Amino acid sequence: MIEQLAVPGGQALPAGHHSLAWGVRANEVPGTLHVLSVTGGITVGPREGRQIVFGRNRPDVHVCVGEHDRRISRHQGALTRRGERWWISNLGRLPLRLPGARLLCNQDEPIPLAAGYTPLFVRGTSGREHLLEVHVRAQDGEDPDIQHGASTSPPHTWALTPAEKLALVVLGQRYLLHELYPNPLSWRQAAEHLKEIRPEEDWTQKKVEHLVLNVRNRLSRGGVPGLTREEVGEPIGNTLNHNLIRELMENTTLVPPDLGLLHD
Template sequence: MTDKAFFPQVLPPWVRSLAAGVPEAPAGEAPLPAPPLGTVFALSAHLGWAVPPRPFELLFGRDEDNVNIPLGVKDHRISRCHGRLICHGSEWTMRNEGRLPMLFPGDTMLLSGQERLVEDAYTPVYIGNPREEVHFLEVRVIGGKRPDGEATPEDETTVPVVHKLSRTERLVIASLAQRYLRGLSYPQPVSWKLVAEDMQKLPDLKDRGWNERTAARVVAAVRERLSAPGYKHRVYGLRRSEVFGEPLGNALNDNLIRALLQSTTLTPDDIKPFDDAEHAKVGQSST
């Protein structure tokens, strides 16, 4: 397949996340064509697009009739055209044309009028007031270098190493990392008390006697496993001997969370069970 075979296109409704790479079609659905290097995928809660490298601009914002990707359509804090993805040859940049800043991984902010390069691979972008409502835009650029021109556009995209977590481990760490996953500014891990309370809200796990110590032990076990010398994809900064400063426990957990976010092991979808449990609780109390 040549680059010309991949045209700008709206993503099908079954595409719900870009965190794990180019989405694979479920049974019975037509697969996406193989994207050439430099293709950008962008997805909001409403709609997504895929565009190969060519002169093109993808607009996103509140005015769903006049942007490519609607985002925050009922939130007046989001500008009608809050930003745009712009292709410059083989590279993509993101420009903020709204009032609210955009929050990128690592707590970096893109302020109104600023423009920055979108790195190859996966970039989650958060927009909104953390105290009220935050909107989420996923961006993935298909990147990589071709060795001596031998590779072809059909090459599979290399995705980050995703660390294996059990369901319980994933939920405990997602609760601990909820400020990061919700895109809050200068996030820190929440308290063990709050993690235990979150776990007690989940119908199938609430009977395990959750408290601050049990939650902390789950996370400590994950840190130990991922930092073990024999672990193939060892993560550094998870052991006391590798970190300086206080509070030490917070630094270790912050390093763990950031490593899981950067590897896309942890994504915003991982806090959905807690949101669903809270909504169910509110619904029951109102009946």
């Protein structure tokens, strides 16, 4: 396989590395940058003027994204260290989409990245969403409650069957894409999407509803509020599924890389 550009002192992240939404090592230098795509990534320290380029042209970028999609630019964007911040700029033709549906276009000024986790998306051919995960280690004083010697408390994730996870990723894809005002898909929309991506499987509205209801009931019995009609009251609308998807994302049971299930 053709190698990506290396950075002196940087550390490569392999393909299949766990999502950066699950956190990074606690003993890193503040300002350390992690960048990850489905094909791998890199970890680098916060040296002034350092620049990490990402895009389609694997031999000429530090992190390859959208390698087989010609709509993605060969140099799609860059992360540059200036002062106490990492700044993201768009070098390509397509806009980069940040959380909150904010678009960063080629002609826009670079914007600073907040500490912590930031997913970036680029929409390619046939609506394919290419994900680039970024994590910036917080500077001293940015953490509200610093406990240097304490062990990290992992989030409590919920066990899902493969069918449950696939159904929930389809149902909650707008949330995983960090759209500004997301709503769950309807049962009909979810079933139609599942039949498109898994035509060999027998997906119906009732099957999707049954799988999701089982997960809601299981989490409700486990102490998660806002997942039953009795708690929420009428009119229900999308509230129960909205609360379910938010819970699964907040404890990292569902993370943006799970969108890859939509393209398997």
